[in-house]
Amino acid sequence: xxxxxxxxxxxxxxxxxxxxxxxxxxxxxxxxxxxxxxxxxxxxxxxxxxxxxxxxxxxxxxxxxxxxxxxxxxxxxxxxxxxxxxxxxxxxxxxxxxxxxxxxxxxxxxxxxxxxxxxxxxxxxxxxxxxxxxxxxxxxxxxxxxxxxxxxxxxxxxxxxxxxxxxxxxxxxxxxxxxxxxxxxxxxxxxxxxxxxxxxxxxxxxxxxxxxxxxxxxxxxxxxxxxxxxxxxxxxxxxxxxxxxxxxxxxxxxxxxxxxxxxxxxxxxxxxxxxxxxxxxxxxxxxxxxxxxxxxxxxxxxxxxxxxxxxx
Amino acid sequence: xxxxxxxxxxxxxxxxxxxxxxxxxxxxxxxxxxxxxxxxxxxxxxxxxxxxxxxxxxxxxxxxxxxxxxxxxxxxxxxxxxxxxxxxxxxxxxxxxxxxxxxxxxxxxxxxxxxxxxxxxxxxxxxxxxxxxxxxxxxxxxxxxxxxxxxxxxxxxxxxxxxxxxxxxxxxxxxxxxxxxxxxxxxxxxxxxxxxxxxxxxxxxxxxxxxxxxxxxxxxxxxxxxxxxxxxxxxxxxxxxxxxxxxxxxxxxxxxxxxxxxxxxxxxxxxxxxxxxxxxxxxxxxxxxxxxxxxxxxxxxxxxxxxxxxxx
Numbered sequence: 305x306x307x308x309x310x311x312x313x314x315x316x317x318x319x320x321x322x323x324x325x326x327x328x329x330x331x332x333x334x335x336x337x338x339x340x341x342x343x344x345x346x347x348x349x350x351x352x353x354x355x356x357x358x359x360x361x362x363x364x365x366x367x368x369x370x371x372x373x374x375x376x377x378x379x380x381x382x383x384x385x386x387x388x389x390x391x392x393x394x395x396x397x398x399x400x401x402x403x404x405x406x407x408x409x410x411x412x413x414x415x416x417x418x419x420x421x422x423x424x425x426x427x428x429x430x431x432x433x434x435x436x437x438x439x440x441x442x443x444x445x446x447x448x449x450x451x452x453x454x455x456x457x458x459x460x461x462x463x464x465x466x467x468x469x470x471x472x473x474x475x476x477x478x479x480x481x482x483x484x485x486x487x488x489x490x491x492x493x494x495x496x497x498x499x500x501x502x503x504x505x506x507x508x509x510x511x512x513x514x515x516x517x518x519x520x521x522x523x524x525x526x527x528x529x530x531x532x533x534x535x536x537x538x539x540x541x542x543x544x545x546x547x548x549x550x551x552x553x554x555x556x557x558x559x560x561x562x563x564x565x566x567x568x569x570x571x572x573x574x575x576x577x578x579x580x581x582x583x584x585x586x587x588x589x590x591x592x593x594x595x596x597x598x599x600x601x602x603x604x605x606x607x608x609x610x611x612x613x614x615x616x
Numbered sequence: 617x618x619x620x621x622x623x624x625x626x627x628x629x630x631x632x633x634x635x636x637x638x639x640x641x642x643x644x645x646x647x648x649x650x651x652x653x654x655x656x657x658x659x660x661x662x663x664x665x666x667x668x669x670x671x672x673x674x675x676x677x678x679x680x681x682x683x684x685x686x687x688x689x690x691x692x693x694x695x696x697x698x699x700x701x702x703x704x705x706x707x708x709x710x711x712x713x714x715x716x717x718x719x720x721x722x723x724x725x726x727x728x729x730x731x732x733x734x735x736x737x738x739x740x741x742x743x744x745x746x747x748x749x750x751x752x753x754x755x756x757x758x759x760x761x762x763x764x765x766x767x768x769x770x771x772x773x774x775x776x777x778x779x780x781x782x783x784x785x786x787x788x789x790x791x792x793x794x795x796x797x798x799x800x801x802x803x804x805x806x807x808x809x810x811x812x813x814x815x816x817x818x819x820x821x822x823x824x825x826x827x828x829x830x831x832x833x834x835x836x837x838x839x840x841x842x843x844x845x846x847x848x849x850x851x852x853x854x855x856x857x858x859x860x861x862x863x864x865x866x867x868x869x870x871x872x873x874x875x876x877x878x879x880x881x882x883x884x885x886x887x888x889x890x891x892x893x894x895x896x897x898x899x900x901x902x903x904x905x906x907x908x909x910x911x912x913x914x915x916x917x918x919x920x921x922x923x924x925x926x927x928x
Contacts, residue, residue: 346862350888378913379691434806494746494806496909500865500886550658553812574812576662597808601690 332424339374340495344430362521391476414481427485436560451616534609644736651686652807656742674833703788726793739797748872846921
């Protein structure tokens with residue numbers, strides 16, 4: 305039993321609930337969804353050669369190195385973002401891009417998406433970010449097991465942050481192929497760079513998830529049904545000129561301040577002429593994915609989130 | 617006069633020497649040599665729209681946004697590395713790649729390379745790095761003016777480091793098109809990211825160079841003929857397996873430690889199994905370009921340099 309100091313005990317208040325709990329038979333760990341996010345790609349390669357590291361007695365673990373072609377070219381994607389390619393539409397229409405093909409293969413391995421009986425009970429999709437987000441989870445579903453695992457991780461890693469993404473694209477994420485799961489985002493690390501510290505942090509979180517799922521299968525797990533999360537509110541684009549080009553940079557006071565509160569009047573952007581542009585909303589929110597390289601093309605400089613106590 | 621606290625005075629010992637000094641008539645600032653190094657690209661765009669910022673009374677300043685096609689695709693290059701494409705061979709043969717064409721255009725604007733009369737007297741090529749190199753100069757020529765400017769900058773910015781590159785490719789750098797000049801490398805910043813702090817540091821160094829060249833044209837400049845530099849010794853590749861794939865990462869103790877001394881027994885790499893590989897040379901050297909994203913494909917994890925007092 306690898307779960308360290310975590311204590312399990314029987315709580316009669318949770319009894320009915322936990323008697324119906326799901327049994328985990330198969331899980332999938334995905335790396336290299338984005339070809340220039342090396343941490344997940346190299347972890348996937350390592351575990352494909354060292355399967356015993358991710359196997360546990362009560363379930364099977366499948367490791368997938370997703371976008372190998374993009375990895376070889378050190379690009380996020382070849383034709384389109386794989387992590388926006390797992391929508392029902394793209395999974396069920398003829399293949400017209402490299403990533404659509406990969407998404408359909410993943411759906412065979414993990415899904416079928418939306419159906420009750422799937423090949424995989426839990427999906428861990430490993431990502432990195434150029435934003436200073438530390439170890440964080442990006443959750444875009446409401447499944448109970450997802451929240452149980454996330455809450456457990458936030459107890460085990462007090463610095464871990466949970467960001468609930470509720471944008472238009474959530475239904476097309478790789479982890480949406482399964483009924484339960486999430487993306488792990490660890491940063492800051494440049495695209496195309498393998499940083500040992502980021503690699504080790506990601507590896508540790510995955511082992512912790514596996515050990516917990518093993519425990520979950522065999523024990524009554526009592527866990528708090530409340531967890532602090534950063535709940536997506538809106539996207540903030542860079543100031544741009546009439547041609548759509550950047551007219552300002554993320555302000556030095558905002559850079560690297562992911563999961564910090566932003567109050568009215570705080571610096572947000574710095575124009576090339578040196579003018580500071582400030583936050584002008586009445587509600588204080590929190591910046592997430594601040595200055596992530598991959599989001600320049602998507603048209604946002606950061607996300608804003610509300611810090612809440614989420615109960616499930 | 618913008619040179620701040622720098623004091624000029626007449627030194628009779630230097631008189632003969634300085635009477636023969638070169639007069640600067642034209643200089644060139646290049647940004648976007650690599651399309652995913654945003655600092656130089658955005659500075660070039662800014663100065664193309666705000667030319668007065670880089671003009672000085674005694675010389676003309678030309679600003680070049682070099683690889684715009686690669687910038688649009690957020691890639692280092694389209695076909696081949698532009699900063700390895702300015703060799704005599706490539707400048708004087710028919711164009712077979714996008715970057716060879718750009719190199720020949722740059723040679724028209726700046727050179728002709730190797731000829732005495734050039735269109736530009738000094739070249740500043742702006743780069744960024746994912747390595748934690750702070751503000752540094754990469755010098756690959758022996759021209760006196762280059763070293764005078766570099767020495768002046770190291771006096772003005774005590775944290776600035778000078779790395780003298782003496783590899784096989786030095787003759788193909790963009791700054792080799794001029795008789796004098798160097799590359800500025802500022803980091804750490806991910807590829808495809810604009811960081812305001814890195815942008816402002818680069819901008820400040822360029823303005824300092826321009827102000828100094830203005831001063832140089834009009835005054836007798838007395839400057840120390842000795843400067844501390846990091847002199848290239850060798851390249852160190854990642855440990856690789858028989859297929860050429862990475863078998864280890866830069867060790868956490870080495871990551872971000874650019875321009876720090878490495879002694880026998882110090883940690884260099886960490887294998888995916890957790891084994892530490894150590895430095896085994898007798899001579900203590902200094903790491904430079906540690907874990908630079910662009911050099912994975914070139915086959916090195918860092919450069920090793922000797923710290924010396926360089927006289928010129």
